Amino acid sequence: MEWNWDHAYAVLPQLLKGLVITIEATIVASLIAYILGLAIAIFKMSKSKLVRVSLYWMTEFVRRTPILVQLYVVFYVLPDFGIFLEAFTCGVIVLGIHFSTYTSEVFRAGIDNVSKGQWEAAKSLNYNPYQAWKHVILPQAIPPMIPPLANYLITMFKETPLLAFITVVELFRAADQYSNSYYTYLEPMTLVGVFFLIVSIPSAMIAMKLEKKFKPIKVTR
Amino acid sequence: MNEVLEFYPILIKGTIVTIQLTVLGAIVALIISFIVGIARISSFASVRVIAIVYLEFFRGSSALVQMFFIYFVLPMWGIYFDAITAGVIACGLNVGAYGSEAVRGAILAVSKEQHEASQALNYSSYEKYRYVIIPQAIPIMIPTFGNLLIELMKLTAVCSLITISDLTFVAQIIRVQTALTLEPFLLILIIYFIIATVLVQIVDMIAKKFSKGRNIMTAGDK
Numbered sequence: 001m002e003w004n005w006d007h008a009y010a011v012l013p014q015l016l017k018g019l020v021i022t023i024e025a026t027i028v029a030s031l032i033a034y035i036l037g038l039a040i041a042i043f044k045m046s047k048s049k050l051v052r053v054s055l056y057w058m059t060e061f062v063r064r065t066p067i068l069v070q071l072y073v074v075f076y077v078l079p080d081f082g083i084f085l086e087a088f089t090c091g092v093i094v095l096g097i098h099f100s101t102y103t104s105e106v107f108r109a110g111i112d113n114v115s116k117g118q119w120e121a122a123k124s125l126n127y128n129p130y131q132a133w134k135h136v137i138l139p140q141a142i143p144p145m146i147p148p149l150a151n152y153l154i155t156m157f158k159e160t161p162l163l164a165f166i167t168v169v170e171l172f173r174a175a176d177q178y179s180n181s182y183y184t185y186l187e188p189m190t191l192v193g194v195f196f197l198i199v200s201i202p203s204a205m206i207a208m209k210l211e212k213k214f215k216p217i218k219v220t221r
Numbered sequence: 222m223n224e225v226l227e228f229y230p231i232l233i234k235g236t237i238v239t240i241q242l243t244v245l246g247a248i249v250a251l252i253i254s255f256i257v258g259i260a261r262i263s264s265f266a267s268v269r270v271i272a273i274v275y276l277e278f279f280r281g282s283s284a285l286v287q288m289f290f291i292y293f294v295l296p297m298w299g300i301y302f303d304a305i306t307a308g309v310i311a312c313g314l315n316v317g318a319y320g321s322e323a324v325r326g327a328i329l330a331v332s333k334e335q336h337e338a339s340q341a342l343n344y345s346s347y348e349k350y351r352y353v354i355i356p357q358a359i360p361i362m363i364p365t366f367g368n369l370l371i372e373l374m375k376l377t378a379v380c381s382l383i384t385i386s387d388l389t390f391v392a393q394i395i396r397v398q399t400a401l402t403l404e405p406f407l408l409i410l411i412i413y414f415i416i417a418t419v420l421v422q423i424v425d426m427i428a429k430k431f432s433k434g435r436n437i438m439t440a441g442d443k
Binding site for chain 1: 277280281282283284285286287289290297371374377378379382389392393396402406407409410413414417418421
């Protein structure tokens with residue numbers, strides 16, 4: 001089968017529309033992942049063992065099961081309970097929750113990374129907790145977290161095609177629709193791959209620059 | 222729930238398919254990881270460039286797209302794979318790219334003195350890596366490989382989209398046949414969780430075995 005530029009040009013506008021949806025999904029999902037991840041990290045430092053253990057198994061359950069199945073659960077099951085969400089909303093919620101279990105590890109490692117002496121120093125300067133967090137802990141904790149968080153952003157971007165299977169017309173589904181109407185997989189699918197590379201390779205390079213700029217923390221998992 | 226459990230023959234089959242995909246994919250990924258990881262530190266620039274292109278290509282695009290490419294686009298060029306092979310290849314190539322970084326990182330984490338020591342023993346380059354460097358690098362790789370194994374297992378769910386009848390595919394069949402939604406999906410989520418938890422335990426056991434008498438488990442770059 002020969003590469004046909006007519007198909008390539010014809011599919012391009014749809015793909016660009018899809019790419020916009022893909023990027024929107026990535027941004028919304030990552031916001032959810034960061035906020036929820038921070039919350040999980042804070043609750044995982046709770047004094048109550050019950051909270052810590054139950055949170056551990058909850059996050060492990062999410063981590064150890066496929067996103068695709070989680071998407072199906074939210075998309076097909078919620079309407080049975082009278083909750084009707086748009087496919088896009090379902091998708092970003094699932095992606096966000098799934099990756100919050102990963103980002104929470106980053107936040108936890110980042111906070112653990114600030115040594116105990118810093119807390120004591122803040123205390124000895126008579127800082128209140130707000131001042132301690134603002135002036136001492138966060139300025140040290142945040143920069144090393146940035147590279148791993150940026151990497152998860154790229155990972156999330158690459159997981160968004162799964163949203164196609166709960167009917168979100170993002171990049172992948174846009175290509176698939178074209179393929180199904182014109183019986184050609186070659187051009188649309190290749191272009192989808194190229195689009196992914198065009199976005200993710202430069203982003204990965206930026207992430208690498210960030211790694212050089214801020215010495216990243218080691219997230220063991 | 223009983224209605225769903227009546228489908229136990231296909232559920233068991235689906236579980237077996239998922240495990241098969243995971244194991245076969247892991248073997249492919251492991252081989253690729255070592256080949257590409259070692260190629261990354263080759264002294265030949267051309268070999269390094271090929272390895273980097275491979276790595277960036279498979280890490281840069283989505284696993285789902287790669288899988289569809291292998292299953293739907295390659296046949297247009299006359300390269301045919303059956304669904305299982307396409308799934309295993311896609312999972313293996315994708316996770317192998319990530320694994321190669323673990324291999325490379327671990328090899329680089331072995332200290333410089335070890336290289337000097339092998340030189341002092343007049344080891345050839347092959348002997349150096351075979352007997353000195355890689356045996357010390359393996360325990361460092363294992364935790365990362367453990368995480369990647371879980372990622373691989375989760376990736377096999379995507380294989381249901383290229384017509385492989387794994388667990389996810391089976392759940393869809395049950396959903397269509399019984400009009401139940403919560404039960405089939407909840408059931409397979411639990412099965413996936415059990416498979417993953419068993420895999421985590423196995424990797425922990427391997428990690429313990431390899432770290433016996435060594436104190437470099439903590440030295441690894443993850």
